[in-house]
Amino acid sequence: MKNEAIIQLFIENAAKVAANPIKVANTKEMNSELAKIIENDGNIFLRKKTYCEKAVRLPKERIVSDYLDAAFTIEQVDGAIAETGSIICSSLNGRAVQSSVLPIHHIAIVKADTIYETLDDFFGNFPEAPPTNITLITGPSRTADIELTLTIGIHGPEKLSIIVL
C-alpha cells in the first residue's frame, strides 16, 4: 500500500473509534488546529523534546511541567497503526506514558511517515529488548460495565485528538 493510502486508512479507522484524526500540511496548520482544540481553559502539558513538539506555539502561561496539573497533554507519539486506528506511545526517550492517561484530553501528533499499515507490520519489526512500556491507544477511555451502556472517559481521557503531520 502506498503511503498516502496508509494515511487515509489510518484516518478512516481512527475516526471510527472517536479519535478525532485530522491531517495537516505543515506546522503552521498544526498550530491553528491546536489552537482550536485547546480553546477552552485548562493547563497544557507539553515537553518540547521532538521536532513537532518544538514547533508547537501556544500561550506560555498555560503550559505546565507536571502532567498531574494538566487538563491537556500534547505530545508527539512514536507512530500509529492504520489497520486499527491506534496510536503508539512508549517510554522511549524518557517519555512518561502515564502523561497520556491522566489528563482529560490527550492530543497526539503523528508523523505521517511513522504509520504502520497493519498490526503485523508493527509487531513484526520489534526491537529485541523493548522499552519498559509500549501502549497502543485506540480511541478515548471507555467502559460499558453498567448495563453494557457505552460511557466515554472512565479513568483515562474523555477526549482524544490526533493530528497527522
Add this chain to the structure above:
Amino acid sequence: MNRVSKAVSFRSNTVKALNDPSLRAAMRHATSTFGKKRADGIGDNPFEEWREKASEIRMNVLKNLEQYVDMFAQNATKAGSIVHRAKDSHTACDIVASVLRDHRVDKVVKSKSMITEEIHLNSYLEQSGIKVVETDLGEYIIQIAGETPSHIIAPAIHKSRQQVGQLFCDKLGCEYSDDPTILTKIARSVLRQEFLTAPAGISGSNFAIAETGSISLVTNEGNGRMVTTLPPLHVAVTSIEKILPKVSDLALFLRLLPRSATGQVLSSYFSLITGARKAGESSGAHQLHIVLLDNGRAEISKGEFKEILKCVRCGACMNICPVYGLIGGHAYDSTYPGPMGVILSSLLDGLDRTHPLLDASTLCGACSDVCPVKVPLAKLINQLRQKKVELGLASMLETIGMTGFGIAVEHPRLFEFLQRAANRVWPLAGFIDAKVSDRLPRPVASSFKRRVS
C-alpha cells in the same frame, strides 16, 4: 489443586436465578448485546483462518509448556523483573503478601484479573491488613457490593443501573442517580485519588511473551495503565498457560480477543510491559514482580482436557450459551462461569465439587463455534460427564434410568413391550404432575421398526 468436597448446589442456585426477574432481564439484555457486537466485530474477516492459526500457536505452547515458562522467566528476569513461581493458590497469595509487606504497603490498587479471583487474593490480603481497591468499574461495583464477578469480562453484568445507583448512594454517600454517565464520573473521581496515593498496584496479564519476558494488558478504561505506571511497586499475577512465544504473535491475538469479547477492532488500551523502569526512563514501576501461577495447569496440560488451557478469556462462550444466558454467572458458584468455566473449574477444583455444573450445557455446541482459539468446549463437557459417571458421581436416579435404558435397547422385545406400556400409562401422567406431562415428549403410537417391517 483446591479440592473442596462439598458439591455446588447448582440446581437450587438455578431455581433462585430463574425466579429473579431483574437478573433475567439483565442477562437477556447482556447476552443479546454481546452477541450482536461480536457478530459486527467479526464481520467479513477471515475468522476461521485466524482461529485455526491461533489454536495452533496455543497448542504449541501447551505441548512445550515447561520450556516456554522457563524461557519467559529467564527473559523477564533479564529485562529487570523479579519472577516468582507459585505451585498453588496459597503460595501465590503468600508471595504477593510478602512482597507487599517487604515494601510496607498498606493499600493496593488493582486492575481486573481473573487469576487473582481464582486464588482469592483480595481476602488473603485484607486478612493480612492490606486494603485492596478494585479499580475496573465493574469490579469496583461488585467489590463495594461484597459480591463476586458474574462474567469474566463484565463482572457486574447482573446488576441494573438502578441497583448500581442505589449501591453508590448507600456506600459512597452520593446523590442517587441511575444515569451510567453520572455513576461513571462518580467512580472516576473516587478512584483517581486512590491511584495517585497507592504505593502498589496489582494486575493480571492477558498474554505473557516468552521471547521478551513481557506481560501485557488489554483494557478499555485506562485503570490498567494507571495501576501499572503510577505506583512505585507493581505486582503482576499470571498463570503459566497465558504465554505466547513471540511478540509477533500478538498481531493475531489482538485481532481475535477484542472482537470476540466486545466486538471492538481493538480495545482502547493495549500495554506491553517489559521489566521495571530503567535508568533515564520516566515510565513504569520501580520494581516489577511477576508471580507465575501453576495451580494444577502443568498437570492439565499433559492430560485429555489440555485444550481448555488454550482459552484466552474472551467470554464469547458464555455470551452465546443458552444456559448461562438464563441463569447468569453466580449460579455456577465458581470463579469461572459458562462453558469454559464448567470445564476449567472442574479441573481446578475437582469433579466432586463441580459435577453438578456439567448439567449446565445443552451440548448444542454454540460455544465451540464461537471460541476464537477452537477449544472444543462441548466435547470436553461431554468427556467430563463420562468421567463423572466413571467416578460414581452421577445421581442414583440417573444411574438406574440409564442402566434400565441400556438393558431395554439391547432387548428388542422388552423395548417394544415397554413402548406399548408407556402409551397405555401416558394419560395418567397428567394426573401425577402436569409439569412432567407438559415437558415429556409423547410416546409414539407405533414404533419405527413396526412401521417399516
